[in-house]
Amino acid sequence: MIVVPRKRPAAVPGLITETSRAIREGTLSRGPEQRLFELALAGRLEQRHVRAVGSGRLALLLVMEALGVRPSATVMLASYNASCVPNVLQAAGYRLHFIDIREDTLHLDVDALPPTPPAGVEALIMTHMEGSPAPMAEVRAYADRHGLTLIEDAAHALGAHIHGEPAGALADGAIFSLGRGKHLNTLGGGLAVVPPTAAERLDRLVDRLNAPPAASLLKSSVMEGLVETGTTPALFGALAMPWMKLARRAGRDPMTALFEDDKSRMAAVPPELKVAFSNLQARFGLLGLESFDMQLARRRSHARRLIEGLADIVPMQRPVDGGTSAWLEVTALVDDRDALQTALLARGIDTQRTWMDACDALDAFSSASGPPCSVARSVGQRALYLPTYAALDDRQIDAVIKAVRAEVAS
Numbered sequence: 001m002i003v004v005p006r007k008r009p010a011a012v013p014g015l016i017t018e019t020s021r022a023i024r025e026g027t028l029s030r031g032p033e034q035r036l037f038e039l040a041l042a043g044r045l046e047q048r049h050v051r052a053v054g055s056g057r058l059a060l061l062l063v064m065e066a067l068g069v070r071p072s073a074t075v076m077l078a079s080y081n082a083s084c085v086p087n088v089l090q091a092a093g094y095r096l097h098f099i100d101i102r103e104d105t106l107h108l109d110v111d112a113l114p115p116t117p118p119a120g121v122e123a124l125i126m127t128h129m130e131g132s133p134a135p136m137a138e139v140r141a142y143a144d145r146h147g148l149t150l151i152e153d154a155a156h157a158l159g160a161h162i163h164g165e166p167a168g169a170l171a172d173g174a175i176f177s178l179g180r181g182k183h184l185n186t187l188g189g190g191l192a193v194v195p196p197t198a199a200e201r202l203d204r205l206v207d208r209l210n211a212p213p214a215a216s217l218l219k220s221s222v223m224e225g226l227v228e229t230g231t232t233p234a235l236f237g238a239l240a241m242p243w244m245k246l247a248r249r250a251g252r253d254p255m256t257a258l259f260e261d262d263k264s265r266m267a268a269v270p271p272e273l274k275v276a277f278s279n280l281q282a283r284f285g286l287l288g289l290e291s292f293d294m295q296l297a298r299r300r301s302h303a304r305r306l307i308e309g310l311a312d313i314v315p316m317q318r319p320v321d322g323g324t325s326a327w328l329e330v331t332a333l334v335d336d337r338d339a340l341q342t343a344l345l346a347r348g349i350d351t352q353r354t355w356m357d358a359c360d361a362l363d364a365f366s367s368a369s370g371p372p373c374s375v376a377r378s379v380g381q382r383a384l385y386l387p388t389y390a391a392l393d394d395r396q397i398d399a400v401i402k403a404v405r406a407e408v409a410s
């Protein structure tokens, strides 16, 4: 049987050698690669000002502050979202106004924006959902009309383009995430991106951050090694698969905890993510960038194959016109998601329900404004990620297509 684990973190090149070298040289926390990494990314983002920090969440709060969005302001954002985003905004004092999404692209629905933003709205966050670039020109016009600061949440979208322009250079500011599940895995981290006019303000905020403790960097390296080993298909099939099949019978999905942060700890940016970006992470980043485009090309090829192979029987997320997605995930919308996941697992295919939530329906955001977001709620119940990471080969992708087709048709 062909075994397909749901996810393999993008391999961290030089995990052991670079960690040992940094210990020897005393450059775990601080060193010359930090700036080199930021400059390498600026080169991919039309020379915007880029600073790397401890997480995408921290980057978002710093970008908002650098762009002068006041902490008591209201922020509009899509309801179907990573709940950590509205969580950290709320914890920082921002008010939330949720907007519904489109079912075909999973982006904030520009047509659902109120003709005039409610009083107090100062910013609009547009998320390039699962790496698919959002229609920025349309929201840019809305933001300009109403004097709003427009921010791209490009956490999923490193390498995505729309009409030839890179996601992350299309608004007043942007953020990326460099976490374990993302395209460029630096054992966690985030990028804050602003135009030159806000560079000095961003620098002042970033330069105040403490370096991450050496012990936590070493712990992340060891954990990463374990996850990389544990998700090789052979080991996964022999060890994890039988255990997961049992757990699913009891209605549990133990793999989720490996890739998803503990949501009970997400209310604010956790202290270990509220730090500077270390030199060791920057080294991993620079090495990762060397094979980044090749890995992205593989993901794109897998995504195309999955969509072409399944879109006639299952609704799938589609890129917008002119958009070239970075495909962090390929999303299918299925009615009985749990049953399908159990059936696919029996065929060797491990899948993951969406990480996103319909945030307007969560108790944590009961004080948010905006109408009920019915599309987001429906998508939240149905969205299923199909494996699409670069380490897969065409044979495995075809096995996914075959298994989904067989189960959906049955």
Ligand SMILES: Cc1ncc(COP(=O)(O)O)c(C=O)c1O
Pocket: 055, 056, 057, 058, 081, 082, 084, 085, 127, 153, 155, 156, 176, 177, 178, 179, 189, 190, 273
């Ligand atoms: C859409 C989105 N924005 C922001 C973030 C935050 O990134 P980080 O985990 O690096 O803080 C995430 C995390 O996955 C995300 O999915």
